Amino acid sequence: MPALRTQNLLPTHVRWTKDLLHLLPVPRFVAQRKGAKAICKPVKPKDRIKWWNVVPGDQVRLLGDKTGTIHEVHLINKFSNRVYLKRENTADESKSSDPRKQNVSKQVPYSRCQLFCGTFSFPPAAGQAEPQKLPVFATRISTTKPFWHPTMHRFEWKRFAAATIPKLPGATGLPEDRLHIPWPKPNPPRKVDPSLYDTPKDVVTEITYTPPSLPASFDAPVPEPPSEQLYISTLRTPQAVAYDAAQPFEVHVSKELTNPHSRAKKQARWQAYQEYRRRLLAQMVAEEMRDLQGRTRAVARADATYKWKARLEEERKAEVLRRWRNRGGEADLLRTKERKARKARRENERLKNLVLEDAPNQVIPRAQA
Template sequence: MASALSRSTTSRVTADFNHLKNIRGPTGVYRSPARKRNPLAAKPLDAHPKDRIKWWNIVPGDRVRLVRGPYKDSNRIVEVLSINKYRNIAMFKDLSYPKKKNDPDAPAMPVQAHYSNLQLYMGKRSSHQNPTLTLGVFATRIHMTNPRYDIRQQRWMWDRYAAATSPILPGLQGEGGRRRRVTLSEAESIPWPEIPRKQYPPANLHDTSKNAVNTVTWKPMPPNVNPLTREILPPDVSATSVNFEETYIQALLQNRLSNLSPSLPMEIYLHEELSNPHSRAKKQKRWQVRMKAKEEERSEMIRKEMLDLRGRKRAVARREAIFRWNAKMKHDGKEARYRRWVQRGGLERTSKRSIRKARKGERRLRRLRNLVLQVGTKNQVVPGVETKTN
């Protein structure tokens, strides 16, 4: 939870809504009754999940002014450095808390302000009363379009508009120069700050040059040419229908690779053998084949029972077929598990364990046969020898 509270981001896009989750776990309490009994108890730093802002219209890179709080200044415009979506606060560039007197070397901490204490700066506009005068305009109310998810960029996208400004723009004025409620088409669009491009360090001797990356190092054979014999295939036969892998293996075993160009990569012949058989797609395909075979077997058993009812109703015959099919599936599952157990070396380990147990029993019997008891020793009795009792 502490890492989530201190997790501020400089990203200007909304990719997910993880900040709306309960970071205190399923048993977390945000409105603890203990606070009612003890007003001096520590107040949680994170906002309640239902109080957190979902759609942020003020993002890093925007220029704003603080209208409330200890650092409010209507004439000072600051740039948003980062935001913390768990606490609904923003941090600013070139605006930091004063350093402590007892620790002047400590790094400066940026000022934090709540989202509701900010007004978005829209730029300078000409005053409608005095066209020669330019004033800074701030958005006091922001509307937004319906968000849409961009699959290619993997983020949510929407447009923001100024529904109310300070000072009031001419298009947003009503009767008597007062502010009026406007529609989305009448509001002025506010562009998003540009996303800075990632700066890469200059290339050095350890980096691959651009020319080396763009150089073509593999030129496969044309699709109508057999890469083993270099013969042109007939028009009705494609290279994909020829089993080059089996042909290559047989030629390799029979030492008939004289016609093969050594510059051709091996992967074009052994792509199936060298590919990963445990990929998700291949495992899913094998599972689908097994499920299809089971379903076909189930349908076949039901069909056979329906052809030979023997005085039973069709529903009864169907239930009996399904019962036998389930029993067969359980039996086949046990056999498959046993085969996998044997393939993993379970049978060999069991036999070794039995042999070790037998040797251990033989050693125990040998020690008992070779045991010699001394007559007259306490806590020992030799059979067949009478002992005197006091």
């Protein structure tokens, strides 16, 4: 299980349960932070809710709210069992220039939330002829057994309203009559009009290359691909070689357009090198076996293996040296040596041309006879 971090303790808008980190104890130095790094006070691990059925995007009402207003869940904090409700700004708050007073979420305990199941038709009230439509809320929730979804990398389960208020007509209370509560759907991505920096759709879907057609029958000769060397020769001397300019240009630069660092190319190079190692070992062992010189076959094979490892090490060092030269290491070394030599020459010239001004208390050493 991944380690518990500070960002895990903050309110989140993620609807899915991807781990159970919210059941871990919170370190004391994190829980007692103050100021800008302060977090909501977490509850004890034994009091935390393991499987959350109230997630961002749900519509709930609060127990004890006489108005019965339906709120939308904005954020949740699984460490403090708090639910943050989305609140619409009033006219006075919208005019306020203080950003702290705008879009301030109201946080309530998880236990006060009742899920809104929808609006259902009920029998007409006393003295009325038309059926009435009333909002239905879940007073008790039951779920299926959570399971880990390996593709989506999250826990999934279904939630049902085992008891509702008001009670649905014809409800028997049996498990098969439970009301299924679907999970909230994420908001669709906002579509932005393309700007001058975006490529239009018709340009992207335009067909700019048509591959050459192959023969319809198996008896017909297969056309040969265009010669890459012929194309290069045509670029150098256009008049010397005849070349069909109608041939597709992409065929000639297929090697340049492919990624040499792709996984398939790396694997092919590695497999070729492993095959070269095996062939080289077999060749060197065969050479030692042809002339044993009084040695046993086991000793001859050991000598061949030692020479094989030494050969591979020499080739590795030569390859490292070649790569160092190709990336400009040798040129940089020569340039550094020349720069140091120029600096030494300038210092010698400066010392040769040094002239001391006459001043008191100067003693000119005399040459010894």
